[in-house]
Amino acid sequence: MRDAAAQAAAAALAMDRVEVAYRVRGRDRQVLRDVSLAIGPHEAYGLVGESGCGKSTVAFAAMRYLAGNGRVTAGRIEVAGADLAALDRAALRRLRAQAVSMVYQDPAKALNPTLTIGRQLTEACETAGIARADAPAQARAMLERTRIADAERVMRRYPHQLSGGMQQRVCIAMALVARPDLLILDEPTTGLDATIEAEVLDLIAELRREFGAAVLFISHNLAVVARTCDRIGVLYAGMLIEEGATADVFANPRHPYTLALLRCLPQPGGSKRVGRLESIPGRLPPPGAATPPCPFEPRCPLATGICRTETPPWTPAAAHRVRCHHHD
Template sequence: MTNSAKAENALELTDLSVAYRVAGRNRAVLRNLSLTIGQGEAYGLVGESGCGKSTVALTVVRYLPRNGSITGGAISLDGQNVMKLDAEALRRARAESVSMVYQDPGKALNPSIRVSRQLTEIFELGGVSGQAATDRAIAMLNRVRISDPVSVMQRYPHQLSGGMQQRVAIAMALANDPSMLILDEPTTGLDATVEAEVLDLIAQLRQELSASI
């Protein structure tokens, strides 16, 4: 969906219900959840561990695990009915409209592939290759306040600190210029100083990109 054709709301959940199949039974984890996030708006879910925050995030992009299922309700992302998207349309939505940053960047990043390859691959999927893809990858690392992006590009994820890994993960999530960025507790496991830096970075990027969070 082009910027000129954006829906009034970035995300609408209506009476959303989700269950996990455990020991032969459906266990409800979300019941009739409704919320609306406007274009460019920041919206936070607060709750105890295990209350379903991550499940909400995964459901929006239909990344539920095999034993998870949507048992009721509707999801509208930029005016698109996510529930009715076929595999190709869903892949396109994930590539163009919405990105997600997970709790543990160490698990989200591939440990056996250098940062450079993981970042440039995103641009290559969008039709940008060679030096142009490398230049854009370096620019993205600069954008998330990595002071020596060329050096970081040559490293493997395990060679980076937790805070640096999360900045790389955010850079990868923003590479496709999404209209919505979903953050699943992105500062979990970071010390207080780094946590504050990451939250400040996210606030700045939201203003720069006019993205919903």
């Protein structure tokens, strides 16, 4: 396994033992705990887990976009080789404009309702360093690349005049204008019907190949990640607990939580008459709540005393690693 410095040097995104806390009512509430991951150039990495486990906090930390009461309390984050903590405001703006872009879960909230699509895309082009005279043509070209018919007409529209799927295509176009090293997708297909979701996922895969960006794909939907990503990380209560090649993790889950998640998925071709899907007993602890050293211990069928007293270390294997005292 390469050391952390070598991984960071080659990575579009590198997180090394990152911890994040939010200040609430005079107390720090830890929401990310000892998170380390590296996403290589051109790689698609899926981060999965239940709602509230900290996935979006990983994304916002990678953009240095944490809320005012949030801060990175430990660890190091690098994007395209740049240490986020060391950047001043001007350097951070340049990084966000050129090296890393994000597509949010709700495109209607990400787009400015008072500006036309053309105005917003043109401004994104200019921010990315495209000459003002060339920006309108580049904006139209980006819309066409996202399979939007009649791009000229869409340029004149306002966000509320577009469907949810069309709005998300616009957001993807805006995110890729600068040809970033890293594209962060935070639940990009939530709220879309199955047909539109499939079209958006195909579009993301196509544009990823064309633009060569690394992707951090955040989702609670394991089936979507299986279709989209090369590697997968499983997050539980702010702790990364399993990571490996997507096909390997799905075929051979090594953490009890990952296994439980996969058992909750409907079986392809299965009958609708088989009864209720499986579920995981218990509940995910609220963000920032105190947890045992292994946060899954209260819900885990394999838990023993060591899970309540010692934080599980990563297994030595680099390709498919797990944090569990009972992974074998």
